[in-house]
Amino acid sequence: MESVQEVSQELSLAGEKQPEQLQQAAPQELKKGILKKLRGGFFLVLGYLLSPLCWWNDLLFNLPIAYFFGYMCSLxxxxxxxxCSIIGYWLSNIVGILLMxxxxxxxxxNEAKERNLKKELLTGLVSSTVYTLVIMVLIQLKILDTPVLFSNG
Structure with a gap:
């Protein structure tokens, strides 16, 4: 009988502490949510700058990264x-899409969902490959002009 009374007292005490704990937990959850959104925004912007969706990024971001990658391989x-510069360019686009x-x-x-990393990697790989193939076709059809760097003479 005493154990039943102890349990009921503990439950009543837990019921009294719960609103206080909720009040303390709410700012922490809000802070976590804001930090998550800020982190996501940073990755979204960084990914956009590296992705093929940003038309001006190649000169400032992707080509220096690709050249550095190629230079390191040329050692x-x-x-x-x-x-390796071509592979570095392709990889920088994939990283951009994945970061986005x-x-x-x-x-x-708003809700935490399980991420399917395999599916996200596959999507980034396929979209970057399609983008690269489209650019190669446009170069082969002489719709896009290549810089002197790629000439044989």
């Missing part, structure tokens, strides 16, 4: 500069 073999996906999930989703 192993000088013939790797151009192929992660950032937009933080900014626009």
């Amino acid at each position: 192993l073999s000088p013939k790797l500069l151009l192929p 996906q992660f950032g937009s999930a933080d900014v626009f989703q």
